[in-house]
Amino acid sequence: MSQVLQPPPPAATASPAPDAPPAETPAQLAARYGLSVSGARPSLSEYGRQLWARRHFIRAFATAKLTAQYSQAKLGQLWQVANPLLNAAVYFLIFGILLGTKRGVPDYVPFLVTGVFVWTFTQSSxxxxxxxxxxxxxxxxxLHFPRAAxxxxxxxxxxxxxxxxxxALVVILLAFGVPPAASWLLAVPALVLQFCFNAGVAMxxxxxxxxxxxxxQLMPFVLRTWMYVSGVMWSIDHVTRDRDLPHLVLxxxxxxxxxVYIDLMRFALIDSFHASxxxxxxxxxxxxxxxxxxVGGFVYFWKAEETYGRG
Incomplete structure (x- = not known):
């Protein structure tokens, strides 16, 4: 007589009690125990507060980088002044003398050195x-910190x-007969505005x-082109005065x-550079x-805060 094998009865599953609370989701558990996503982007206002709280780190990091920049050079920190001065000397030789851009521009050496120093600030930033x-x-x-720092x-x-x-610029101004004036104080707000612009573009x-x-690798070519159209070595007003250029170009x-920032600094420091x-x-x-x-650069940088350092 054949025997029919029957499958075992299914195991009894305990049904939840009708009064039992529903199981918590992972998000609810994380909120309950104060857990958050690692590297999550904070709100914009919170991000700004975190950045302000790191202001001492920002200043110390900048100072350390500046000190270490020429630590291996024999002249050390003198290169901080020598580099832009050598650039100004090269531009004076090529543009001022060979191309004659100094004609019609009073105090051309202070004019040129001011432009080179201010432009170098933007370019390097x-x-x-x-x-x-x-x-x-x-x-x-x-480390965990706001990357905008x-x-x-x-x-x-x-x-x-x-x-x-x-x-060094003050010494050059005095050597070429530019007297100190109250307008030199305008250099402070001009530099503050330029710093905000540079920091935003840097972000x-x-x-x-x-x-x-x-x-x-591409930026040096872009910045070099930008320099040539920014009036660093030549006066925009003098060069465009007798040219029939489209209004949009002017x-x-x-x-x-x-x-704009170069002209503001020249207006503040050079007596012969008038408001005209x-x-x-x-x-x-x-x-x-x-x-x-x-502001735009800060918001744009903040939007990708979660992605920095990954991949």
Whole structure:
């Protein structure tokens, strides 16, 4: 007689008691015990507070970078002044003498040196900002801090270097007969506005450079082109006066942010550089560029906070 094997009866499962509370989701458990996602992006206001709380780190990091920059050179920190002065000497030889851009420009040497120093501040801030994340991945991955501290600290480093250069600029101004004046105080708000602009652009470039490191190889060509149209070595007002250029071209040259900050510094320091050489509403223009780049760059950088150092 054959025996039919029957499958075993299914195991009885305990049904939850009707009064039992529902099981908590992982998100509810995390909230209950105060857990959060590692590296999660905070709100914009909280991010700003975190960045302000790290202001001492930003200043110390910028100072350390500035001190270490020429630590291996025999002349040491003298290169902070020598580098822009040598650039100014080369530009004076090529543009001032060979190309004759000094004709019609009074106090051309102070005019040129001021332009070179102020432009170097913007150029170096942007270049350093491009590598702020990609060049400090070890720091970014090891420590938790608002990543905007890095491009801001590099812009502050370049401001500190400019202040060293300004000492040499004052000597040059006095040597070429430019007397001290109350207008020299205007250099302070001009530098504050330029720093906000430089820091904002540095944050934009830091985000781009973190995603595409090859941008750091392209930027020297972009910045060199920008320098040539910013009136560093020549007077925009003198060169464009007798040329029939389209209005949009003239407007772009005069409203160029680099040219605006250079002109403001020349107006503050050089007695022969009159207000007629400035674009209309120059202070409003300088403030607008600083707010647009500073605030816009900060928000743009914050939006990618979770991605820095990953991948």
């Amino acid at each position: 942007i270049m350093a900002g491009t590598r702020a994340i990609s060049g400090n991945l070890g720091l970014v991955r090891a 890095l491009p801001v600290s590099f812009a502050l480093q370049q401001l500190q270097q400019l202040l060293f250069s300004m000492c 934009v470039m830091a985000r781009w450079g973190a995603r595409t490191p090859d941008i750091a 407007l772009a040259l005069r409203c160029n942010p680099a040219a 050489g400035l674009p209309p509403h120059v202070w409003a223009l300088a403030t607008g560029w600083a707010l647009l780049a500073g």
